[in-house]
Structure formats: C-alpha cells, structure tokens
Amino acid sequence: MAKTAVARQGKRAGANELSPEQLKQFLKDMLLIRRFEEKAGQLYGMGLIYGFCHLYIGQEAVVVGMQAAAEPGKDSVVTSYRDHGHMLACGMDPKGVMAELTGRRTGYSRGKGGSMHMFSTEKKFYGGHGIVAAQVPIGTGLGFAHKYNNDGGVSMAYYGDGAANQGQVYESFNMASLWKLPVVYVIENNRYGMGTSVARASAGDLHKRGAAYGITNEEVDGMDVLAVYEAGQRALSHARSGKGPYILGVNTYRYRGHSMSDPAKYRSREEVSKIRSEQDPIDRIRQMILDDGIATEDEVKKIDADVKAVVTEAAEFAQQSAEPELSELYTDVLVEA
C-alpha cells in the first residue's frame, strides 16, 4: 500500500495509512456534497425547492471523515435538519434526496418529508430531525438497540453547537454513560446557532461537557478530513469495544446562511471569505493530493466533472419526477394491520 502524505510527513503520530484511492475518495465524497448543496441552493432560487432548506457547504469534512471511519451496514446515523450531506455520506442516492427536496413521489419520503425528514433503514440513516437536539436521545436509543442486539454496531448522533444547549443532550449523556452505550456524539460546531455565535450562547467548551458524566472527549479540526477520520476511528473503536460513549467536538464552519432565507448579518463577509480561502476542507485535500502527486491536475478535474454529472442527473431526475398522487395525503399515517 502506498504511503500517504500524512504518514510521510509524520504530522500525526499513529496516523493510519491511507491509500491514494481513499484520499481521492475523500475528495470525491466532499465534492459530491458541495456540488449537491450548490445545486440545491440553485433549485431553491428557481422556486423548485421551498420551505426550509439548510445547506451543509463548508462542513463537508465532518461527515465524510466520520463516515469513512464507520462500518457501513453496521453503524447507524442520526442528525438534525442540516442533513443532505449525511445522507449522501451514508450512501443514499442523490437522485432520491434531490427528488425529496423538490417534493416529488420519487423522493426518499415520497414527497412527504422534505429537506429535513428523510430516512433510509437500508443505509441505517435514521433522519433528518427538525426539532433541535431531538436526534440526540434518538441516537442514544439507536445505541441502546445496538447493545441490546449485541450486533457490534455503533450509533453516531450528530448535532450542532446550538443543540448543545438543550437539556435532552445531557439526559442522553447520563444514560449513555451509565449504561455504556455504543454512541459517538459528534458536535458539529459551525460557530453559529442560527444567528447567535457560540460565544454568545454557550459557556465553557462544548466537547468537555460530557466530562462530568465520565465520557471521553476530544476536540477536532473539522476543516481537515484526515483529522476527522482519525478521531472518528478512535471514537468508534472506543464505543465498539464496550467502553461506552465518546464525544467529538468538531470545529467547522458553515459558509451559507442558517437556512435559505438567512441574510447572515451576524458575521462579516471578511470572516466567511477568510475561512473559505484559508481553511476550505476541499481545497486542503485537493492541494494535498496534487502536492504529493497522488493524482494529476487532470485526474482531479475529472473527479469534479464526474461529481457534477451525478448532481446534474439528480437535479434533472428531481425536476422530471411527478409530484405525489393526491391520494398519498392519506397514506402512511399508521401501519395498517
């Protein structure tokens, strides 16, 4: 196996050896999310997506790094309403996700869930939750089920810095630690809970908030997919080995507004452009791949073109699919016996 830039440069002690294919996959997975979200923003602008639409642009390294460390088909995932990136990283079909955004019958929830509510039991993605922090006890319950069934799986519960101030997070920490549940709590600290900065909303360090419950934690650079991947491996292996939950405080940044209708007056354009130009997670991995000769400029461009084609296809599918049948209004309220 070829040694990676990380291993060669010896930046991280005990860094895992990553193959060139894995590194290119990181780039591809992050690009898919970014291009998908850009397209979603575009379709929103055209009125094809409406209501709430929360874009993940800027945060791609978090879910891509974590999911690369997870065991597909075994580990489960739950997150908030900023969920498109998580679904793509879990391997859900971009066509079905985009078609849900446009409210079509071919969407994951057949047009009844929208941007915030999609699920795939096949990919072990359990939503898509619109109430801030509700996914934290739900994710704890997924961990409870992994332990109950003794299936070796770990639950990954993603939530933001805003959700970190909800009481149910700490109710969950308590039970997860008490019962040694296999749960990794991933705090995606994108520095703003809607328009309120972390500094104005949260006392102390978010990642240390589990310490009193005896939960191991660490802080991670969420703009570096390799750092997330490595932290994810540590967290998942801890939880999988029966040692109980683990908290990752991942520092990231959201480039776009909280939702599509957010004028973002709570931060300066300079702040956004500075992070974009200096820390962009996609630029960073792309540069590393080029610098270390893992891929040529042309190969990297081809990755981008391939991703664009997938997203274009998803957008066309999402526009061409029909709306739900009107009779769908009345179905799926209950499981009919």
Place this chain on the structure above:
Amino acid sequence: MATQILMPALSPTMTEGTIARWLKKEGDTVSSGDVLAEIETDKATMELEAVDEGVLGKIIVNAGGEAVAVNTPIAVIVAEGEDASTAGAAPAKPAEAKQAPAEAKPQAATSSSAPAAKSLPPEPDYTGEMITQTVREALRDAIAEEMRTDERIFLMGEEVAEYEGAYKVSQGLLEEFGAKRVVDTPITEHGFAGLGVGAAMAGLRPIVEFMTFNFAMQAMDHIINSAAKTRYMSGGQMSCPIVFRGPNGAAVGVAAQHSQDYSSWYGHIPGLKVVAPYSGADAKGLLKAAIRDPNPVIVLENELLYGKTFDVPKSADFTVPIGKAKIERVGKDVTIVSYSLMVGVALQAAEKLAEEGIDAEVINLRTIRPIDVETIAASIKKTNRIVSVEEGWAFAGIGSEIAAIAMEHAFDWLDAPVTRVCGEDVPMPYARNLEALYLPSVERVTQAVKAVCYR
C-alpha cells in the same frame, strides 16, 4: 456554454427583488461561491452567490433595478474565452414542475370528521377460563405474556425494575426477565422517551412507563414529533412501534400538577393510537394489543383502578381490538358514553336511573383514537339521546368529539342536545370537598341524563 443567472427566490415568501448593487462587473472572472450581487428581498438584503465558474459576460438588470420578478434573467455567465455576445443563449429556464394529473380529492368528505376506527369484525366472545385479579395484576400479566413471546420487547421507566413499579405494576418482571429487559431509568422523561423512540426505530419494541402521564409532558416532543410523525414523514419507510403507558387522570389529594386527563391531548394526534381501559379485561387485552401493534400506542391507565378487582380472561391469546368500544350495559332510553375510571361512575348512575325508570345504555369507549364511531352512532340511533362523561376539561375534550360524531353520523336521530359531563374548568384543587366538586359525580351524571330525557 453561457448560463443565465435568474433573480433567485431567497426566502419562502419572496416573489420579486431589487438589485442593490453588483459586486462584480462585466468581464470579471467568478468562481463558485463568489458574491455577485446584493439583492433586497421582502425581508432583508441577501447576497447572490455564483454557482458555477466562468466570466460575468453580461449584466442584464443593472444595480437599482427594482421589483424584478423571481426567475427573471439578470446576468449571463460565460465560459472563459467565450464571446459575451453569445450571451442569452442557453436559457436556464426553470423546469416546469410536473403536475400529477388532476384528480378528485379522495376521501375529502371524511377529512373533517373524527378519526373513526375502521369497521372491525365483531369481537370474538371469550369462552375460556377467567381469573379474578386486580387491574394491576392484569397489566403485569399482559406485559409478561408478551415479553415471553418476543425478545425485542423491553420495559423501561422510573422504578420499574428493582422497586417493581411505583404503583407495583411491574411486580416480578425483573426477576423473570432480568435487567437487560426491565430497565430502571434515571428521572429523565424527555431523555428516555426519546431513547425509546430511537430503539423502536432500530427495530426493538419498547414499553415506556411514565410514573404518571403528568410527567410525560416533559416528553411530549418525542411522543408527538418523533414517534407519531415518523411513519408519515418517511413516506411509510420507517415506523415506530412503541408503547407509552402509565396512570392518567386524577388520583386522590395530589392537586393540580398530578391530576390531569390527557386523553384529548393524545387523541388529537394523527399517527398515535390511544387506549384508556376501564376493567381488568380491558387493561390486559388492550395493553397486549398495544404491545403487538406496529404503531406508537398511548395506554392511559388509572391509578384508582389499579387495585380494583375484575374477572379477567386467563388466556395469553386474549386481546381487545384497538378501535372497538364495549357496551357495558344495554339500555334503550339514553346513551351514556365514557372511558376509564368514569365508566364506573356512568354504570352507577345507570343503576340509579333504572330505579327512576330510565333505562340507560353505557358505552365504554376503551379506545380514544381511532374512536368507534359505529358503536356510538348505532346507540344514538336506538336511544336518541347521549351524554358524555369524562374527567378532562370540556373545552376541546372527548365529549366535544362525541358531540361532533353525533351530529355528523346521527343528527336526524337526536331528540335532545348532546350533553357533556366533565371536570370543572379549573386546575384540580387539593381540599377534599373541592376535589369532589371538580370531578364528575354519579349525581351530576344522573342530572344530565334526566335533562336530556326532559325529566
């Protein structure tokens, strides 16, 4: 290839916008994420970002352009080296949303009606062995029998395991099933309700006990937003088979915060089933049906009934179908409809009324949602009069629903206005005399019945 930039919809309500200023000029190279212009919407000034890379070939609507309708072309991006004069080609026309063919709105006539139970086959007569036991024991047997048949079922809640239940419902369960399946939780209703929902989504069958339903208000978000709506929001892909159970309604002398009937709260929610047993057979049969049901089910028990003794079917196969009311007393002059503890009050009132020559039919609803419209309507068509009895408040209560059902399904048969006997419209007081005054009594029920009988 040239691409038009259209006036975007930047909020759910925006129909037109004003271009405050362009931050790029014609000929500038732009890349994805660059701010091209500032646009004033109905709410705020927003930034318009480039989605693709290229050169700003042409600005069609200059700064200051007001009331530009959404989807109007405002600029053109061309590829590097491409002639801006080709601008205008390749309109990025918003694709027409394909409409599903117009069709008659199905079931429109029922959309404003009560969530009626589907017409169920007649309940089979139970002919097996009966045992005399308390409601508490019947509930315990229901849980134990179901847990024996399905490993996925577990019971969790405050004091359910080692203490054997705050009201001793879970006696012996820890001993039989062990700590893995009978789980003591911390005092953390919001947390363990959400945890239960997650476990159910993952395929387990949790029975979540609330020490009383008063405490479930802490968990309301998970019961409604997380459990009840999942099936619908996922387009039928995922369900949430979970039971939330515990005592509901007033006990004795515990005042306002511990004495409330939540039937109409839960009954309001599509995606939930809600049952409220009265007898030991109801308790056992409905709880077993709830545990077997693939949907979230709320089981509203009653503390004052826990110690009451009834004849209960012994068989582990016995269940009571959800959605089926029971006629507890057959009568011809008036219908009294009630649920839970108040069925006992209704039955006592019926005996009193019989002494005065009024033959009352008493319906025990057993299920609040979906409600048994058939049985209620059939009874009204026979007696032409109906009185509802509940502990809960009248406003938007179960009695109000009964009144609506009477009008929608038996209006022409009514000989008197539907009358509601409810808890008084105040928080529950503490003092014995005030508490008694708050609750529906045999006396209040007989008075209401006489009024609708014009006696």
